[in-house]
Amino acid sequence: MVSMDIPSSFANWGFMEELFISRNKLNGTILNQVGAAIISLDHNSFTGSLLLEVDNLENIREMDISENKLSGEIPNTLGKCQSMELLYMHGNWFQGTIPESLKNLKGIKGLDLSRNNLSGQIPKYLEEFHFLQNLNLSFNNFEGEVPKGGIFRNASAISVVGNSKLCGGIPELQLPGCLKQASKKREKPLATRRRNSPKKASSPSSTENQWLRVSYADILQATDGFSSANLIGVGSFGSVYKGLRECFETLVAVKVLNLLQQGAFKSFAAECEALRNIWHRNLVKIFTVCSSIDFNGNDFKALVFEYMPNGSLEKWLHPNVDEQPQLRCLNLTQRLNIAIDVASALDYLHHHSKIPIVHRDLKPSNVLLDDDMVGHVGDFGLTRILSEAAEGFSQNQTTTSGIKGSIGYIPPEYGMDGKASTHGDVYSYGILLLEMITRKRPTNDMFRDNQGLHHFAKSNFPEQVMEIIDPTFLFKDTEAIQDSENRNNLRNRMHNCLVSLVNVGVSCSAELPKERMKMRDVVMEMNAIRDLYLEVGIH
Structure with a gap:
C-alpha cells in the first residue's frame, strides 16, 4: 500500500480500458482528465469535489469511487455517462440532491449512493430504470415519499434505511404513511439524525x-x-x-x-x-x-x-410443551421454502454482497420467520468480512481467535486451524437442513456413540431415508387426501424429494471442506428439488 497522489502523468495516457488502484492510501484530488471504461478508485483517501471532463464520459461503463473523502455535489456531467452500468459512490461526504441529469443513465444495473449527506426527494425517474437490479440510498438525509414503481416494487433490491424523513413506499419497507401536511418539527421515534461528518469505519467506535x-x-x-x-x-x-x-x-x-x-x-x-x-x-x-x-x-x-411475528425456526422444530407442539408443525413445502430462503441468504453473503461475509453461527434459532413464513437469517455478531482477511490467507478464509459458533453446527476444521471460511457456513447449512428433515438436534444424546447427525443421515442414505425423517409432516401433508391413489402419488414424490434433500444435507456437511457444495450450487439444486416436488401441484 502506498500513500501518494495520482501521478499527473496519468492525464497524458489518454483513454484506458481499465484503471484499478483500489485499497491504497492515495490522496489528493481525482484527476478530471483520467478516462477509462472501468474505473476503480475505492477505499483510498481522495478529497475534494468530483470533476469529470465531458470528453471522457461517453465510454465509462463502471465507476467505483466509494469509501473516500470526496465532497461537494454529484456532478451533472455524470448524466453524459450513458453507457454506465455500475456506479458506486457510497461512503463519501457528497451532499445536495441527486441531479436530474442522472435520468439519462437508462442502462444502469447497480447504483449505490449510501452513507453520504445527500438530501431532497428520491427522484421518480428511477422507476423507469428497467435494467436497475440494486439500488442503495441508505443512511442519507432523503425525505418525502418513496416511489412505488419499477425497482421500488422489490424490497430486496433496494435499501432506504437510515433516512428518518422518508415515508410511504411499498408495505415491505415498513415506513410511516405520508401525511399531506406533516409537521416539520415532528421527529420519528427510534431515529435521529446522524452526524454530518462520517468517518471511515476502522474501529468499533468509528463504525x-x-x-x-x-x-x-x-x-x-x-x-x-x-x-x-x-x-x-x-x-x-x-x-x-x-x-x-x-x-x-x-x-x-x-x-x-x-x-x-x-x-x-x-x-x-x-x-x-x-x-x-x-x-x-x-x-x-x-x-x-x-x-x-x-x-x-x-x-x-x-x-x-x-420484528418477525412467527419467531425462530428453532421454535417450530423443537417447541416447548406449553407452545402447543401439535400446532407448530411445518409441512414439507414450508420446510423446502425456508431451506431455500436460508440458502439464498448465504449465497448472497458469500458471492453477491459488496463485501463477502462468513456468518459463522448458522443454526435454527438464528433463522427467523415473518408473517408469510419466509425465512430470514439474523444475528451477525460472529461474522467475518473476508476482504479484511489477515495477510497470508486466501480470499475465502480468515483467522479467528478461538472456536466461534454453536456446538453441533461448527465445522470440524474450525477446531484444527481456526480459519473461518465460506466452507464452514456450508457445513452449518448442511447440518441445519438435516435437522429440518429429521427434527433431531445435532446435540441429541443418540449421537454420542457415533459421528453425529451427518453420519446418521449418510449411513441411512438412500434406502432407509424414510425411517429417519420427521414423521409428523408426512401425516400433515397427506391427511387431507382421501383418494388412495393420489395419496400414494404424493408419498412417492415426497420420498424422492426427501432422498434428494438428505443428499444435499450430507454433501454440504462433508468432513473435508473441499468436498462440500458451494452455496450457489445449493440454491440451484434446492430450487430444482422443490420444482420437481411441486410440478403437478400440491394444494
Whole structure:
C-alpha cells in the first residue's frame, strides 16, 4: 500500500480500458482528465469535489469511487455517462440532491449512493430504470415519499434505511404513511439524525458513527422498561425484546447487548459492520442502532430490527410443551421454502454482497420467520468480512481467535486451524437442513456413540431415508387426501424429494471442506428439488 497522489502523468495516457488502484492510501484530488471504461478508485483517501471532463464520459461503463473523502455535489456531467452500468459512490461526504441529469443513465444495473449527506426527494425517474437490479440510498438525509414503481416494487433490491424523513413506499419497507401536511418539527421515534461528518469505519467506535443514533430512553420506552413480557429471546451476547412505538407504526425487535459479557463490544461492532454493507430479502432487516448511556452512566448498546411475528425456526422444530407442539408443525413445502430462503441468504453473503461475509453461527434459532413464513437469517455478531482477511490467507478464509459458533453446527476444521471460511457456513447449512428433515438436534444424546447427525443421515442414505425423517409432516401433508391413489402419488414424490434433500444435507456437511457444495450450487439444486416436488401441484 502506498500513500501518494495520482501521478499527473496519468492525464497524458489518454483513454484506458481499465484503471484499478483500489485499497491504497492515495490522496489528493481525482484527476478530471483520467478516462477509462472501468474505473476503480475505492477505499483510498481522495478529497475534494468530483470533476469529470465531458470528453471522457461517453465510454465509462463502471465507476467505483466509494469509501473516500470526496465532497461537494454529484456532478451533472455524470448524466453524459450513458453507457454506465455500475456506479458506486457510497461512503463519501457528497451532499445536495441527486441531479436530474442522472435520468439519462437508462442502462444502469447497480447504483449505490449510501452513507453520504445527500438530501431532497428520491427522484421518480428511477422507476423507469428497467435494467436497475440494486439500488442503495441508505443512511442519507432523503425525505418525502418513496416511489412505488419499477425497482421500488422489490424490497430486496433496494435499501432506504437510515433516512428518518422518508415515508410511504411499498408495505415491505415498513415506513410511516405520508401525511399531506406533516409537521416539520415532528421527529420519528427510534431515529435521529446522524452526524454530518462520517468517518471511515476502522474501529468499533468509528463504525458506530455510521449509524443513526437513538437514545437509551427511546429503547426503554419502546420495550416497556425491558419488561419480561416483551422478552422474546436470549443469546450469547444479550437479550432480544419486542418493542412498539406509536409513530413508528410497526413492531420492532430490540437486541440489547450485555456489555459485561466478554466479546460483547466486538460482537456489536461486527454486527454493525456487516449489516451496513448488506441487504437481501432473506436477511433480517435492521432499522437503526443505539450507542448511548443508561440512567446510571453505563454504556448501552442495542440494535433495532424488523420484528418477525412467527419467531425462530428453532421454535417450530423443537417447541416447548406449553407452545402447543401439535400446532407448530411445518409441512414439507414450508420446510423446502425456508431451506431455500436460508440458502439464498448465504449465497448472497458469500458471492453477491459488496463485501463477502462468513456468518459463522448458522443454526435454527438464528433463522427467523415473518408473517408469510419466509425465512430470514439474523444475528451477525460472529461474522467475518473476508476482504479484511489477515495477510497470508486466501480470499475465502480468515483467522479467528478461538472456536466461534454453536456446538453441533461448527465445522470440524474450525477446531484444527481456526480459519473461518465460506466452507464452514456450508457445513452449518448442511447440518441445519438435516435437522429440518429429521427434527433431531445435532446435540441429541443418540449421537454420542457415533459421528453425529451427518453420519446418521449418510449411513441411512438412500434406502432407509424414510425411517429417519420427521414423521409428523408426512401425516400433515397427506391427511387431507382421501383418494388412495393420489395419496400414494404424493408419498412417492415426497420420498424422492426427501432422498434428494438428505443428499444435499450430507454433501454440504462433508468432513473435508473441499468436498462440500458451494452455496450457489445449493440454491440451484434446492430450487430444482422443490420444482420437481411441486410440478403437478400440491394444494
